[in-house]
Amino acid sequence: MLKDGEKGAVVQRDKKTYAIVPHVPMGVITPELLRQIADTAEKYGVQALKLTSAARIAMVGINEEDIDAVWAELGADPGAAVGPCVRSIKACPGTTFCRLGMQDSLGLGTELDKKYHGYSLPSKFKIGVSGCINQCAENCIKDLGFVGKRKGWTVAVGGMGGARPRLAEMLTTEINTEEALKLTQKIMDFYRANAKKRERLGKLIDRVGMEELKKAVLEG
Ligand code: SF4
Numbered sequence: 001m002l003k004d005g006e007k008g009a010v011v012q013r014d015k016k017t018y019a020i021v022p023h024v025p026m027g028v029i030t031p032e033l034l035r036q037i038a039d040t041a042e043k044y045g046v047q048a049l050k051l052t053s054a055a056r057i058a059m060v061g062i063n064e065e066d067i068d069a070v071w072a073e074l075g076a077d078p079g080a081a082v083g084p085c086v087r088s089i090k091a092c093p094g095t096t097f098c099r100l101g102m103q104d105s106l107g108l109g110t111e112l113d114k115k116y117h118g119y120s121l122p123s124k125f126k127i128g129v130s131g132c133i134n135q136c137a138e139n140c141i142k143d144l145g146f147v148g149k150r151k152g153w154t155v156a157v158g159g160m161g162g163a164r165p166r167l168a169e170m171l172t173t174e175i176n177t178e179e180a181l182k183l184t185q186k187i188m189d190f191y192r193a194n195a196k197k198r199e200r201l202g203k204l205i206d207r208v209g210m211e212e213l214k215k216a217v218l219e220g
Pocket residue numbers: 092093094095098099100101102105130131132133134135136137
């Protein structure tokens with residue numbers, strides 16, 4: 001049996017078959033990849049195609065001996081679905097498509113995805129980018145969230161779901177996209193340097209205080 005994450009596969013409840021999740025940045029998929037996923041699923045008798053909460057398509061119920069061939073046919077990279085790292089980044093359509101968008105959430109999300117998808121951290125790390133205050137990317141339960149407003153991005157940190165959900169707290173506001181990318185790196189550096197193993201960013205903030213984080217990432 002494969003270890004969780006080996007070959008980009010996660011063992012399923014039946015303890016025999018696996019799910020794989022092709023990387024589909026921001027949930028924006030090409031017709032070609034969509035067709036390829038459907039054709040490959042049929043060819044290898046995949047039990048289900050499950051749209052995930054992270055806007056990806058999980059191919060569920062694959063036999064172990066077929067995993068390499070399925071990846072080869074897809075021609076796609078695995079999404080970082082397990083382990084202590086930056087998971088898929090959720091971004092709404094923003095100014096690219098949505099009439100309410102104030103900022104380019106798909107653009108910022110794409111930059112973040114290129115740099116950080118799968119980036120190793122003390123625990124799993126979720127990012128949400130929304131083009132306006134409606135927060136369709138569910139920023140309030142993300143470790144790091146950006147909300148587009150007229151004058152730039154508002155940044156919130158420390159949100160999470162799970163057994164003890166925690167809402168994100170505002171870190172700063174009115175920053176541009178370049179500043180948002182720099183701030184992201186500072187937050188990751190602080191998190192890496194201070195968190196215990198498997199400690200989510202919100203738990204770290206509860207332990208050391210929001211002021212410590214602000215001092216480290218906003219000053220200087
Ligand atoms: S968060 Fe705002 S911009 Fe993004 S999809 Fe929702 S309504 Fe549109």
